[in-house]
Amino acid sequence: MTRTLYSLCGEDIARPFSPHCWKVVMALHHKGLDFEERRLAFTAIPSAENGVSKTVPILRDGSEVVADSFRIAAYLDEAYPEAPTLFGGEGGVAMARFVEAYSNTVLHPAIARIALLDIHALLGPEDKAYFRESREKRFGKTMEDVVARREEEIAAFPARFEPVRHLVKQQPYLGGENPLFADYIIFGALQWLRVCAGSIFMAKDDPVTLWFERCLDLYNGMARETA
Template identity: 60%
Template sequence: MTRILYSLCGRDESRPFSPHCWKVSMALAHKGLDFIEKPVAFTEIPKLENGFSKTVPILKDGDHLVRDSFDIALYLEETYPDRPTLFGGEGGKVLARFVEGFSQMVVHPLLTRVAVKDIHDMLAETDQRYFRESREARLGRSLEEFSAGRDEALVHLVSQLEPVRFALKFHPYLGGDTPLFADYILFGALQWARVTTGLSLLPADHPVADWFERCLDLHQGMGRAVA
C-alpha cells in the first residue's frame, strides 16, 4: 500500500518547509511507515485529491485521506498501534495539545516575523502574489514592514522558550527519554524557520538548541537532510 504525504514547497521541491508537514513527516518516520512525500506550491493545494483540503499536510494512506497534522497523528496512532507510540497514552495526547497551543500561539507569531519575507522570496512568481496578498491582509502591513522586527523577535524567542528549557533539564525530550509527537510539534516550528531563513535561531549553548540538534538527527537525519 502506497502512502503519500502532500506537503508544501517553494520553487525548490527538495526543500519542503511547512511546520505542520514536518510534524507529519517525523511522525511517519517515528512509526516506521514508508511514504512518498509530494511537495506542492501554495496555489496547487486546492487541486489535490479533488479539493479535499485547502491546506497541507494531507496524508493519503491507501484510499483513506486525512488532513490536519494532529488528526493525522491520531489516525496513525489508532491505525498502527503495533508501531512505536506517538503519544504514550492519553497523557501524551494532552501534552501534545498543550505544546501545539504553545507553539501556535507563542512561537509561530515570532517565527512568522523572522521568516515571512524569506518564505515569499523562495516562492514562484504566482505563489509570491498569492502569499503577499493573503499575508499582508492578515498582518495589516507590508511583508517588509512586518519583518523589520526580525532581530527583536529572535531575542524574544529565546525568552519565550524558557518553559521548554526548564522541561529539558530533566529529560532529553519533551516526551521523556524518547521523543513523542509533542517534540515533533515544536520541532516543526523551528525547522520551518531553519529551512526558510538559514538562521541560527538560538545561541549554540542553549538547551533548546541542543534538543533541536538531537531532533535533526532522528530517523537517519531526516530533518538535517533538508537545508
Template identity: 65%
Template sequence: MTRVLYSLCGKDETRPFSPHCWKVSLALAHKGLDYVERPYPFTAIPTIEDGFSKTVPILRDGDRLVRDSFDIALYLEETYPDHPTLFGGEGGKALSRFVESFSQMILHMPVTKMAIMHIHDMLDEGDQAYFRQSRLERLGKSIEEVAAEGEAERAAFAARLEPVRRTLHFQPYLGGERPLFADYILFGALQWMRVTAGTPPLAEDDSVMQWFERCLDLYDGLGRRVTAA
C-alpha cells in the same frame, strides 16, 4: 500500497518548509511507515486530491485521506497501534495539545516575522502574489512591515523558549526519555525557521538548541535532509 504525504514547497520542491508537514514527516518515521512526499506550492494546494483540503499536510493512506497534522497523528496512532506510540497514552495527547498551543501562540508569529521575506523569495511569481495578498489579509500589514519587526523578535526568541528549557533540564525530550509527537510539534516550528531563514537564534550550548540537534538526527537524519537556509 504507496502512502503519500502532500506538503508545501516553494520553487524548489526539495525544500519543503511547512512546520505542520514536518510534524507529520517525523510522525510517519516514528511509526516506521514508508511514504512518498509530494510537495506542492501554495496556489496548487486546491488541486490536490480533487480539492480535498485548502491546506497541507494531507495524508493518503490507501483509500483514506486525512488532513491536519494533529488529526493525522491521531489517525496513525489508531490505525497502527502495533507500531511505536506517538503519544504514550492519553497523557501524551494532552501534552501534545498543550505544546501545539504553546508553539502556535508563542513561537509562530515571531518565526513569521523573521522568516516572511525569506519565504516570499523562495516562491515563484504566482505564489508570491498569493502570499503577499493572503498575509496582508491575515496579518493586516504588508510583508515588508511584518519583516521590519523581525530583528526585535530575533533578540527575544531565546527567552520565549524558557519553559521548554526548564523541561529539558529534567529529560532529553518533551516526551521523556524518547521523543513523542509533542517533540515533533515544537521541532516543526524551529525546522520551519531553519529551512526558510536559517538556524534558530539560539546559542550552541542552549539546551533547546541541543534538543533541536538531537531531533534533526532522528531517523537517519531525516530533518537534515534539507539544509539550513
C-alpha cells in the same frame, strides 16, 4: 500499501518548509511507515485529492484521506497501534494539544515576524502573489511592516522557549527518554525557521539547541538533508 503525504515547498522542491508538514514527516518516520512525499506549491494545494483541504499536510493511506497534522498523528496511532506510539496514551494527546497551542500562539507568530520575507523569497512568482496578498490580509499590514523589527524579534526569540528549555534540561525529549508528537510540534516550528531563514537564532550550547540537534539526528538524520 502506498502512502502519500502532500506537503509544501517553494520553487525548490528539495526545500519543504511547512512546520505542520514536518510534524507529519517526523511522525511517519517515528511509526516506521513507508510513504511518498509529494511537495506542492501553495497554489497547487487545491488540486490535491480533489480539493479535500485548502492546506497541507494531507495524508492518503490506502482508501483513507486525512488532513491536518494533529488529526493525521491521531489517525496513525489508531491505525498502527503496534508501531511506536506518538502520544503514549490519552494524557499524551492532551499534552500535545497544549504544546500545539503554545507553538501556534507564541512561536509561530514570532517566526513569522522574523522570516516572513525569507519565506516569500523561496516561492515562485504565482505563489509570491498569493502569499503576499493572503499574509498581508492576515496581519493587516504589509509584509515589510511585519518584519520591521526583525532584529528585536530575533533577540527576544530564545526567551520564548523557556518552558521547553526548563524541561529539556532534565530529560532528552519532551516525551521523556524518547520523542513523542509533542516534540515534533516544536521541532516543526524550528525546522521551518531553519529552512527559511538559515538559523534558529539560539546559542549552540542552549538546551533548546541541543534538543533540536537531537531531533535532527533522528531517523538517520533525514531532516538535516533539508537546508
